[in-house]
Amino acid sequence: MKHRCGALAGAIFLFAAVPTFAETTLTIATVNNGDMIRMQGLTSAFTAKHPDIAVKWVTLEENVLRQRVTTDIATKGGQFDVLTIGTYEVPIWAKQNWLVPLDGLGADYDVADLLPKIRDAVSVGGKLYASPFYGESSMLMYRTDVFQQAGLTMPGDPTWDFIIEAAKKITDKSAGLYGVCLRGKAGWGENMAFLTAMSNSLGARWFDEKWQPQFNSPEWKKTLSTYVELMKEAGPPGASSNGFNENLALFNAGKCGMWIDATVAASFVTNPKDSRVADKVGFAMAPNAGLGKNANWLWAWNLAVPAGSKKVDAAVKFIAWATGKDYTGLVASKEGWANVPPGTRTSLYENPEYLKAAPFAKLTLASINAADPNHPTVKPVPYVGVQYAAIPEFQGIGTAVGQQFSAALSGATSVDAALAAAQSLTEREMKRAGYPK
Amino acid sequence: MTEGMRGLGRLLLTPAVALLFLWMIIPLGMTVYFSTLRYNLLNPGMEGFVGLDNFRYFLTDPAFLASLRNTLVLVGAVLLITTVAGTLVALLLDEVIVGRSIVRLMVIAPFFVMPTVSALVWKNLLMHPVSGLFAFIGSSLGLTPIDWFAEAPLLAIILIVAWQWLPFATLILLTALQSLDEEQKEAAEMDGARALSTFFYITLPHLARPITVVILIETIFLLTVFAEIFVTTGGGPGLQTTNIAFLIYAQALIQYDVGAASAGGLVAVVLANIVAFFLVRLVGRNLEA
Numbered sequence: 001m002k003h004r005c006g007a008l009a010g011a012i013f014l015f016a017a018v019p020t021f022a023e024t025t026l027t028i029a030t031v032n033n034g035d036m037i038r039m040q041g042l043t044s045a046f047t048a049k050h051p052d053i054a055v056k057w058v059t060l061e062e063n064v065l066r067q068r069v070t071t072d073i074a075t076k077g078g079q080f081d082v083l084t085i086g087t088y089e090v091p092i093w094a095k096q097n098w099l100v101p102l103d104g105l106g107a108d109y110d111v112a113d114l115l116p117k118i119r120d121a122v123s124v125g126g127k128l129y130a131s132p133f134y135g136e137s138s139m140l141m142y143r144t145d146v147f148q149q150a151g152l153t154m155p156g157d158p159t160w161d162f163i164i165e166a167a168k169k170i171t172d173k174s175a176g177l178y179g180v181c182l183r184g185k186a187g188w189g190e191n192m193a194f195l196t197a198m199s200n201s202l203g204a205r206w207f208d209e210k211w212q213p214q215f216n217s218p219e220w221k222k223t224l225s226t227y228v229e230l231m232k233e234a235g236p237p238g239a240s241s242n243g244f245n246e247n248l249a250l251f252n253a254g255k256c257g258m259w260i261d262a263t264v265a266a267s268f269v270t271n272p273k274d275s276r277v278a279d280k281v282g283f284a285m286a287p288n289a290g291l292g293k294n295a296n297w298l299w300a301w302n303l304a305v306p307a308g309s310k311k312v313d314a315a316v317k318f319i320a321w322a323t324g325k326d327y328t329g330l331v332a333s334k335e336g337w338a339n340v341p342p343g344t345r346t347s348l349y350e351n352p353e354y355l356k357a358a359p360f361a362k363l364t365l366a367s368i369n370a371a372d373p374n375h376p377t378v379k380p381v382p383y384v385g386v387q388y389a390a391i392p393e394f395q396g397i398g399t400a401v402g403q404q405f406s407a408a409l410s411g412a413t414s415v416d417a418a419l420a421a422a423q424s425l426t427e428r429e430m431k432r433a434g435y436p437k
Numbered sequence: 438m439t440e441g442m443r444g445l446g447r448l449l450l451t452p453a454v455a456l457l458f459l460w461m462i463i464p465l466g467m468t469v470y471f472s473t474l475r476y477n478l479l480n481p482g483m484e485g486f487v488g489l490d491n492f493r494y495f496l497t498d499p500a501f502l503a504s505l506r507n508t509l510v511l512v513g514a515v516l517l518i519t520t521v522a523g524t525l526v527a528l529l530l531d532e533v534i535v536g537r538s539i540v541r542l543m544v545i546a547p548f549f550v551m552p553t554v555s556a557l558v559w560k561n562l563l564m565h566p567v568s569g570l571f572a573f574i575g576s577s578l579g580l581t582p583i584d585w586f587a588e589a590p591l592l593a594i595i596l597i598v599a600w601q602w603l604p605f606a607t608l609i610l611l612t613a614l615q616s617l618d619e620e621q622k623e624a625a626e627m628d629g630a631r632a633l634s635t636f637f638y639i640t641l642p643h644l645a646r647p648i649t650v651v652i653l654i655e656t657i658f659l660l661t662v663f664a665e666i667f668v669t670t671g672g673g674p675g676l677q678t679t680n681i682a683f684l685i686y687a688q689a690l691i692q693y694d695v696g697a698a699s700a701g702g703l704v705a706v707v708l709a710n711i712v713a714f715f716l717v718r719l720v721g722r723n724l725e726a
């Protein structure tokens with residue numbers, strides 16, 4: 001009897017969970033970033049157009065999302081119909097045939113309008129495998145008032161030498177002002193995103209053409225020792241546990257003279273609701289060392305359809321809506337132009353209303369254009385990706401190397417020891433993974 | 438009892454025992470099976486039998502010895518702090534007469550705070566070098582604030598975990614103290630014993646058993662501390678706060694290496710058994726005496 005009751009309750013529950021009017025229910029996995037939560041809030045605009053499709057959201061923090069989505073797709077679990085994935089995953093998963101190529105997005109979608117660098121990053125062999133929702137690069141944000149007081153002028157395209165000199169000059173630890181705030185929290189998407197981009201500008205690379213790790217090269221030594229020294233003299237205390245959010249809080253509280261981080265931060269630091277220094281922020285390109293590469297990264301969050309999904313048509317309709325041109329206008333009409341998802345379409349950067357609402361738009365575009373995922377470094381490399389190498393092993397290796405570099409920053413180990421450990425652990429993992437392939 | 442009835446009893450027990458056995462053996466068997474495969478979720482099509490290669494890989498990992506050391510230091514230090522401080526707090530609470538139940542409730546409170554929450558509170562409100570309470574106290578006394586998670590990360594984790602487990606030790610020891618015969622203490626007092634002698638010759642022997650229980654139960658949970666590390670340091674800086682549980686997590690969900698993670702899991706099972714074996718022998722005598 002008990003069993004029968006349970007089965008009955010289960011059946012009722014099932015019926016209750018499936019809305020009777022919709023033919024298809026899409027389960028969409030996404031990140032809990034502001035732009036995605038806004039998209040979730042606008043769901044009704046999509047379901048109004050497509051009454052036969054219902055939408056169920058699974059919104060998760062970035063690392064948790066990555067774990068859930070990766071284990072689901074690798075074990076062919078089929079929990080999700082639309083995935084939110086980064087530019088790191090797209091080429092790897094496309095090569096595994098885990099993603100459905102997106103060629104049915106419709107004429108309104110206008111593929112040619114996508115920023116070329118972003119489009120490259122989500123295409124494999126000329127085919128689009130994911131559709132970018134928002135894109136970002138990195139740039140330098142600085143305090144105009146602090147620079148004026150110190151008698152310094154920020155060039156539009158600064159060099160590392162200038163940044164180091166300026167950071168030391170404007171640091172005033174007794175007043176709680178630190179010359180520069182940089183990421184120090186370990187993780188392939190945290191400190192390694194910044195450090196890899198920085199190393200690219202100083203001529204370093206992760207692997208040579210034969211997949212040999214390069215942490216024993218003089219370029220990496222220069223990168224890490226410059227970073228550690230700079231942060232010791234001009235960085236905030238506790239830098240080894242600062243990620244994007246911690247640095248954002250420090251900058252908004254007026255504790256940083258300069259901050260090199262994601263271009264999306266520009267709209268937060270200039271928003272007077274959150275930032276105490278909103279009217280005193282200037283922008284410049286991420287620094288270079290005169291070698292032809294700036295310390296820019298390139299990242300986009302994208303929507304993709306897992307192979308094996310039985311609801312491909314509906315999923316593609318949703319993606320075309322959420323990443324199409326009209327969506328931008330929809331957000332602008334409800335939340336203002338400053339809040340539209342940036343960094344994916346040329347047309348946005350030609351829109352005078354957007355340019356007026358976002359003073360940092362031009363520099364964001366220039367930064368995105370300066371990063372080249374296919375030729376990220378000064379010397380040739382066998383991988384694609386600017387602040388990462390798009391191979392499955394990179395997450396693990398990047399995080400372990402990030403731990404070593406974070407230890408070098410906190411002073412727990414020396415720069416040389418951290419580089420040696422990074423080199424040996426990377427060699428070990430690459431050997432286990434069977435490189436060179 | 439006849440032979441037949443005994444047989445019937447066994448027969449009736451079989452389904453329950455079989456279920457329990459399957460409950461245990463299927464996950465264990467799967468782990469053993471996976472540990473002999475080259476199996477990375479991100480590289481489908483590479484699966485194959487590799488024998489003991491995953492174990493060799495896990496045990497020769499430079500992170501393994503460091504994390505083993507960290508695990509033992511963490512367990513040992515937290516046990517020491519909680520039993521010593523737990524005894525002292527229990528003695529103190531035993532003296533309190535008015536409002537004992539309220540005080541006891543407040544002392545037990547940390548035990549009910551979720552590990553992730555308490556780790557976040559410690560990280561952001563107490564130990565943060567810029568905005569934390571400790572930094573505020575330190576700098577108002579003219580000292581340089583300590584950046585806990587960079588300068589003494591393992592100590593910081595030990596403090597957090599010890600704070601969580603102190604109430605448990607206190608509660609068990611307090612209950613034991615309350616069952617201590619008052620007449621014994623009075624007799625000792627009449628014989629002219631001082632407070633210290635009373636403590637060492639009467640109270641402490643009485644507490645030997647509950648302390649053993651505290652140590653055994655805490656060890657089981659402390660070997661697998663994870664949330665506090667995940668939330669505060671992420672195993673770093675370097676490998677300074679990576680314990681075995683965190684290392685296995687990194688293998689399984691950062692590298693997606695199912696083979697090595699399974700091997701690591703089995704190594705952890707063996708290690709836990711070794712620790713338990715010695716602990717039981719060491720303190721188990723107390724239980725028998």
